[in-house]
Amino acid sequence: MDYKKIVKSRSLRLKILQIFSFIPDKVMLKIQYRIKTGRKLNLNNPQRYTEKLQWYKLYYKDPLMVQCVDKYDVRDYVKSKGLGDILVPCYGVYDSVDKINWDMLPRQFVMKDTLGSGGNSVVIVKDKATADLAQLALTARKWLNNRAHCRNAGREWPYYSGKNHRIIIEGYIDSDEDRGGLIDYKFLCFSGKAELLYVLADRVIGQEAGCGFFDLEFNQLPYKESDEPPLRRVIPKPENFDKLKMAAEMLADAFPCARIDLYSEKEKIIFGEIT
Structure with a gap:
C-alpha cells in the first residue's frame, strides 16, 4: 500500500x-x-x-541512547569522544520561552526542539530583524508542550523515555545554495564501522531533499530512498572525506547500529546528530 x-x-x-x-x-x-x-x-x-x-x-535499551537523541545532551557525548571542535556553537538551552533573550541572539541562528526529529522541529532564522519573534515564541511553546512520555510516530523509545522537551538555539551554518545548500553526509555504521552513507542536498527543511547512496569510496550506488527524491546534481567527494568517516566511526563505536550525520563546510567537519 x-x-x-x-x-x-x-x-x-x-x-x-x-x-x-x-x-x-x-x-x-x-x-x-x-x-x-x-x-x-x-x-x-x-x-x-x-x-x-x-x-x-x-x-535494545542502552541508556546512552537517551542522552544521544537529545540535541543538547549529545554535545557532552561528542566532547567525550574528543570531538568538541566539530560542534555548532550553542547560544542556550531553555525549558521556558520566557527565558529566551531574543535581543542577545545573533542575527542568524537555528532554533530546535531538543527531542525533535525528521526536520519537523527546526526553524532557521537568517535575519532576526525581519523574523516574526512572536511566531517563533509560539512555535517554541508548542514544542515545549509535547508530552514527555507520548510515543512518537516511529516508536523510538529514547524520544519518549520521560525527558522533557527543551529549546536549543544554535549557530547558523552558512552554505552555498547554488551548490546544493548544506550537504548532509549520513554514515550508516555497525559496531563502530561505517559501511555506506547517503547524502542529502537541496534540502527544504521538513519537506524533502535530494538523496543518493554512496559506498566508502564515494561511488554513487543504484539505490534510492522511498521517502525522498533522487539527487538532482552530482555531489563531489569531500576533500576531507576520510576525516568525516573517522569522526563518524568514533561517534558510532558505542552502538551496534547508528547513523551519524555530519556536514562539511570549507573542509570543516560539523556535527549534525546521531540516530
Whole structure:
C-alpha cells in the first residue's frame, strides 16, 4: 500500500499516528511494517535490515541512547569522544520561552526542539530583524508542550523515555545554495564501522531533499530512498572525506547500529546528530 499517495501531507500522517499513540509499540510496529512493506514483521528471527531495525527499537535499551537523541545532551557525548571542535556553537538551552533573550541572539541562528526529529522541529532564522519573534515564541511553546512520555510516530523509545522537551538555539551554518545548500553526509555504521552513507542536498527543511547512496569510496550506488527524491546534481567527494568517516566511526563505536550525520563546510567537519 502506498500510504503516502493516500495521505500526502507528512505532518498529517504524523498527527494520525499520534492519535494511535495508545497502541503498544510491538503491535504498532507490526501494523506499520505491514502497511509500508506489505510483509509480516518477523521479530523472532529477523533477517532483513528493516526487520532488525524494528527489533532494535523494541529490545535494545542502552541508556546512552537517551542522552544521544537529545540535541543538547549529545554535545557532552561528542566532547567525550574528543570531538568538541566539530560542534555548532550553542547560544542556550531553555525549558521556558520566557527565558529566551531574543535581543542577545545573533542575527542568524537555528532554533530546535531538543527531542525533535525528521526536520519537523527546526526553524532557521537568517535575519532576526525581519523574523516574526512572536511566531517563533509560539512555535517554541508548542514544542515545549509535547508530552514527555507520548510515543512518537516511529516508536523510538529514547524520544519518549520521560525527558522533557527543551529549546536549543544554535549557530547558523552558512552554505552555498547554488551548490546544493548544506550537504548532509549520513554514515550508516555497525559496531563502530561505517559501511555506506547517503547524502542529502537541496534540502527544504521538513519537506524533502535530494538523496543518493554512496559506498566508502564515494561511488554513487543504484539505490534510492522511498521517502525522498533522487539527487538532482552530482555531489563531489569531500576533500576531507576520510576525516568525516573517522569522526563518524568514533561517534558510532558505542552502538551496534547508528547513523551519524555530519556536514562539511570549507573542509570543516560539523556535527549534525546521531540516530
